[in-house]
Amino acid sequence: NAGVTQTPKFQVLKTGQSMTLQCAQDMNHNSMYWYRQDPGMGLRLIYYSASEGTTDKGEVPNGYNVSRLNKREFSLRLESAAPSQTSVYFCASSEGPMLTDTQYFGPGTRLTVL
Amino acid sequence: AQSVAQPEDQVNVAEGNPLTVKCTYSVSGNPYLFWYVQYPNRGLQFLLKYITGDNLVKGSYGFEAEFNKSQTSFHLKKPSALVSDSALYFCAVRDARAGGFKTIFGAGTRLFVKA
Numbered sequence: 001n002a003g004v005t006q007t008p009k010f011q012v013l014k015t016g017q018s019m020t021l022q023c024a025q026d027m028n029h030n031s032m033y034w035y036r037q038d039p040g041m042g043l044r045l046i047y048y049s050a051s052e053g054t055t056d057k058g059e060v061p062n063g064y065n066v067s068r069l070n071k072r073e074f075s076l077r078l079e080s081a082a083p084s085q086t087s088v089y090f091c092a093s094s095e096g097p098m099l100t101d102t103q104y105f106g107p108g109t110r111l112t113v114l
Numbered sequence: 115a116q117s118v119a120q121p122e123d124q125v126n127v128a129e130g131n132p133l134t135v136k137c138t139y140s141v142s143g144n145p146y147l148f149w150y151v152q153y154p155n156r157g158l159q160f161l162l163k164y165i166t167g168d169n170l171v172k173g174s175y176g177f178e179a180e181f182n183k184s185q186t187s188f189h190l191k192k193p194s195a196l197v198s199d200s201a202l203y204f205c206a207v208r209d210a211r212a213g214g215f216k217t218i219f220g221a222g223t224r225l226f227v228k229a
Contacts, residue, residue, distance in 0.1 A: 004157070042118075042204060042219035043158075059216075090157055099146045099208050100165050103217070105157035 002026055004106035006091050012112045013081045021076040021109050023091030031094045032074035033058075033103065034066060036087040043090065049074055050097045081113045116141050116209045120220035127195045128228050135190040135223045137205030146208040147188040149179055152222075153201045161203075164188060175199070195227045 007022045025032065030051045035043040045058030047066040055066050063085060065077045074093075078085060089109045094101040117140045127133045139145055146165055150158040162173025169181045179190045190203060205220040 040123075040221050042221045044219075045217065092158075100163070102148070102160050102163065103158075104160065105150075107155070107157045 004091055004093055004104055006089075006106040006109050008109060009107065010110050012114065013078075014114050015082060017081050018077065018079050019081065019111075020078075021089055021091075021111075022073070023075065023106060024073045025091075025093040025104070026072065027093060027095075027104065028071070029093035029104075030071070030096050031101070032068065033092040033094075034064075034074070034076045035090045035092065036060065037090060037108075038087050046076065046089075078111075081111075083113045085111065086113045087111060116207060116216070116218045118205050118207050118218050118220040120203075120205055120223045122223050123221075124224045124226065126226045126228065129197050130194050133192050133195040133199070133225065133227070135203050135205075135225060137188045137190065137220060138186050139188060139205070139207045140186060141207055141209035143209050145186075145188075147179075147181065148206040148208075148217075149173065149177070149188075149190050150204045150206065151201045152204065158204060161190070195225075197227045197229050200225055200227045 004025045033048045034046040037043050044060050049055045049068040052071045067075045091106040092103040094103045119138045148163045149161040152158050161177050162171050164171050164181045172178045177192050202222045202224050204222050206217050
């Protein structure tokens, strides 16, 4: 039982390049999330998916798109990377969207945009 | 608006001493409070949560947290710190009125436990 997995672990991009961050969970969770973590700012929600087939914007969605490919997988795409998107990206999942549901996090992707 | 404050960027304690990591919150409805720990180059791991009921919540690795409604606080505690507790700790809150998806995280507190 791997929990939440993310690929790649590290990535360096040049400004304007595109890339997709992959996330998968094997806990049969319905809800999935993408966060970014910046120093001194905690985690901020980029996009979330309440259930398979639905996605919605979080706190900082600009410059990103997402795809809920199936129940297990939730990808995050940067169409034209900018230096402001240098960050550590975390995927998370939870059983559902209930207030009481615990989120489980992947190990993160460290992205640098030059 | 919801907010979470972790007033200390860093907490230093000696091994064997009790530790406290502070968290205060502001929500418009009933709060649902969480503590997570992050070890270097790892994702966040769930420690404990307060939903309702007993104000003292017990969690993983010997940690506990006390919910204080009048002071709007949810401090993380451990009676005897270990060097292996050194990590980054995040407090988080969800507000019933804002919906289950909106989790607000504090900026984090780095805990150093000295041998």
